[in-house]
Amino acid sequence: MTPPFVRLAVPTIALLLAACAATTSFPAGETCLARGYAIEDDFIAARRGTCTRLPGGGVRLEIRPEISGRINPSPWFAFKVIPDGAAEAVVELVYTRHSHRYWPKISNDGLNWDPMDERYVTALDGGRSARIVVPLASDPVWIAAQEIIAPEIQDAWNREISAAAGVPLSVLGESKAGLPIHVLDSNPDSEDVLFLVGRQHPPEVSGAIAFFAFAEVVFGNTDLAREFRERFRVIAIPLLNPDGVVGGHWRLNLGGVDLNRDWGPFEQPETALVGDLLDELDASAARIRMFVDFHSTDKNVFYTQFDETDPPGFTTRWLSAAAPRITDYRFGKETRPITNYNIAKNYMFKRYGIPAVTYEVGDETDRGATVAAARVFAEELMRTMLQQEY
Ligand SMILES: [Zn+2]
Structure with a gap:
């Protein structure tokens, strides 16, 4: 039997999507509502900056470090995609500092991870950004720079x-x-x-x-x-x-x-x-x-x-x-x-x-x-x- 909180989850996101249709930019810590999916960063080791909805249906995620000063080029990111009808999420990572380093890892449970398939990851702009295509079904998908070992x-x-x-x-x-x-x-x-x-x-x-x-x-x-x-x-x-x-x-x-x-x-x-x-x-x-x-x-x-x-x-x-x-x-x-x-x-x-x-x-x-x-x-x-x- 489906637990009640799961049955509630999908309609809630749908309602939020309708209510927030005019909003296009979501700060870190706030659910980012895109067309047919949402992006969350409410778990241990999560990291994303502002999430901006793009006209084509994708989103742009700022990836920024924990301080504004000098820092080593280890641009960690981790977020969760909650499907709501879309077949895929197109996520553009934009590094505010340094450039794309980690090959994205994907997980269906937040515990077991695999490197993403090559056809879904493209480095852009000389590595200052990267595009990730996340195939979606009905369950949440975790994406992170490396396996999350909390x-x-x-x-x-x-x-x-x-x-x-x-x-x-x-x-x-x-x-x-x-x-x-x-x-x-x-x-x-x-x-x-x-x-x-x-x-x-x-x-x-x-x-x-x-x-x-x-x-x-x-x-x-x-x-x-x-x-x-x-x-x-x-x-x-x-x-x-x-x-x-x-x-x-x-x-x-x-x-x-x-x-x-x-x-x-x-x-x-x-x-x-x-x-x-x-x-x-x-x-x-x-x-x-x-x-x-x-x-x-x-x-x-x-x-x-x-x-x-x-x-x-x-x-x-x-x-x-x-x-x-x-x-x-x-x-x-x-x-x-x-x-x-x-x-x-x-x-x-x-x-x-x-x-x-x-x-x-x-x-x-x-x-x-x-x-x-x-x-x-x-x-x-x-x-x-x-x-x-x-
Ligand atoms: Zn080290």
């Missing part, structure tokens, strides 16, 4: 991992908006620590997918993973910027700060939690031996240290061991000199001299290949650390 999905994953591997899960503290920032912390009795961080940058979903696969192996129940966790403590913070994810941010936390430029100052609530945790570890017998921070960019690459690490050559040994086992995932290793930016990788190297790596996954890298490669990288990292004398 904090509640991350939290469910945390609980599953914790239960399956018996790894304690706790709340490290709260984000600026009061959302919990979780930490998985296995075997605190071991002095030698592997430290993993995920999702400082909200749109970097391919990096999050790698994080999940990688951590599932490290927290897995194989002989290798069990041996590793007996020898090493693993501290993992899967989602450092929940507010940015909820807000559909391009880059920043709710304080308008790039968290991966705040390692050292630790002035934001989220990074301050990390700073306090590092101080706590330093005050104990714990020694961080390896640091991996998961991100996304235009290619698969590991950013590593320009200067020699302790132990020397570690990252090269790790990645060289993984490379022969990895197929369908081309990746590079690039050394980076230390800059004045307060980037996690640089900070951890400067503070501890350890191998500290940014694990970057291409925006559109095949998700299956991303998962398969992350599993191998995790296994070989565990083997390389187990072989290393500390």
Whole structure:
């Protein structure tokens, strides 16, 4: 039986359409009524600016970042199309800053996503805009820059991992908006620590997918993973910027700060939690031996240290061991000199001299290949650390 709210939904939109026929422009947060469909942005991670109805039946959506100042070119968008008779919605994305980067993903439930078919997506005006054709039937369709992995999905994953591997899960503290920032912390009795961080940058979903696969192996129940966790403590913070994810941010936390430029100052609530945790570890017998921070960019690459690490050559040994086992995932290793930016990788190297790596996954890298490669990288990292004398 159809629930009453669904039966009401269609006539309500039809009435609204009739009543608002004269309105052509709808600010963010307001249902945008087009001819035969509506566009909504009332869900977690949604982002669109003003929606303007075009004479031909399509709509133009402004895509704008969370601040007006300088920001990285990670133009996130996410909206929902509610059909009301039209066979398709023609949506023009107009970027107020930067240009079209993410290949749109489509979902029928907001949970399972696919890249849109090529025939439905056209970049226009040198990438300053893009046209998307959304085929419609009777049910809502979600469109987003990348798969939406909301904090509640991350939290469910945390609980599953914790239960399956018996790894304690706790709340490290709260984000600026009061959302919990979780930490998985296995075997605190071991002095030698592997430290993993995920999702400082909200749109970097391919990096999050790698994080999940990688951590599932490290927290897995194989002989290798069990041996590793007996020898090493693993501290993992899967989602450092929940507010940015909820807000559909391009880059920043709710304080308008790039968290991966705040390692050292630790002035934001989220990074301050990390700073306090590092101080706590330093005050104990714990020694961080390896640091991996998961991100996304235009290619698969590991950013590593320009200067020699302790132990020397570690990252090269790790990645060289993984490379022969990895197929369908081309990746590079690039050394980076230390800059004045307060980037996690640089900070951890400067503070501890350890191998500290940014694990970057291409925006559109095949998700299956991303998962398969992350599993191998995790296994070989565990083997390389187990072989290393500390
Ligand atoms: Zn990033």
